[in-house]
Amino acid sequence: MTHDAIDEMLFAYFRPVPAGADLGRRVLDRLRDGWDPERFAAQVAFEASGRGISLVRPGGRARPPVSRAAKRLIGRARQELFDYLQGRRAFFSVPVDFSSARPFQREVLELTHRIPFGETRSYSWIARTIGRPDARRAVGTALGRNPVPILVPCHRVLRSDGGLGGYAFGLDMKSRLLGLESSTPVLEGCTTTGIVCRVGCSAGGRMRDDHRVVFATVADARSVGYRPCKVCRPAV
Structure with missing residues (x-):
């Protein structure tokens, strides 16, 4: 092989990858760098109305909850965020309040x-x-x-x-979240009940690990006899 051919082969192998095209590879780098999801979730400031979460921001102090209901929503949002960052949740069930938006x-x-x-x-x-x-x-x-x-x-x-x-939250965090989602299963089914849930569903949390199977789509699950969960409604 000539030197020119070797140079061309090396250039093709090491050429820059377009932004956004390498998220599957980057997730491994991002999740191995000592990042602490629990610490991050604890540092996020939440505010809530009686209708839902109204503010999420990185760090800083939030105003005290306006009611017990708002306090419960904030606690729920923080737990769901932590589960999401750990790859144990593929959706958020906590309501969001858009009333301040134009x-x-x-x-x-x-x-x-x-x-x-x-x-x-x-x-x-x-x-x-x-x-x-x-x-x-x-x-x-x-x-x-x-x-x-x-x-x-x-x-x-x-x-x-x-x-x-x-x-x-910064481009590093945006890349990290996209990488996390690319590596987290969306659906999981229980071999004993024949029910398929979105990852993070309260019903799915009761599954034993040896009874848990992963699906890419609801159609895949249905094709082998599973039915959608009525709690998280993955078919909607």
Whole structure:
């Protein structure tokens, strides 16, 4: 083999990988660097109204809960966040309060809230879906001011070229969350009950590990006789 051929082969092997294309590989690096999910979850500040979580922000102090119901919601959100960061939860069941958002931002946030776990969309896709195809930058601004990041998964929104864009918790955390989701199963079934749940469902938490099987889709589970859980409703 000539030196030129060797050079070309090495260049092809070590060429830069486009942003957003190597998340599956990066998850291993991110989850092995000593990061402590429990500490991170404990440092996140939450605020809640009687309707749901109204604020999530990195560090800092939050205002005291306005009621016992709000305090319970905050405790629930923190536990769900910890389970999510540990790879034990593929959805958040805690309600979110969008009442402080203006109409355009609320529309953007509600659509973003529905982006499935482990999937991504672009800012342009959101703009087109809400009927404002030229509003890509406005979408980015609305998500940049997302009062409840992670619960409303703006980390799943990327640039059209696959770049990460921005994120309130920083791009390192955005990359970390995307990598985490790419390695966390979405559905798990119980071999004794024949029920399939979303990972993190309270019903699924009672499964014994030796009775647990993982599925990629509800259709896969149904094809071998499993039925969707009525608690977490994975088919919805």
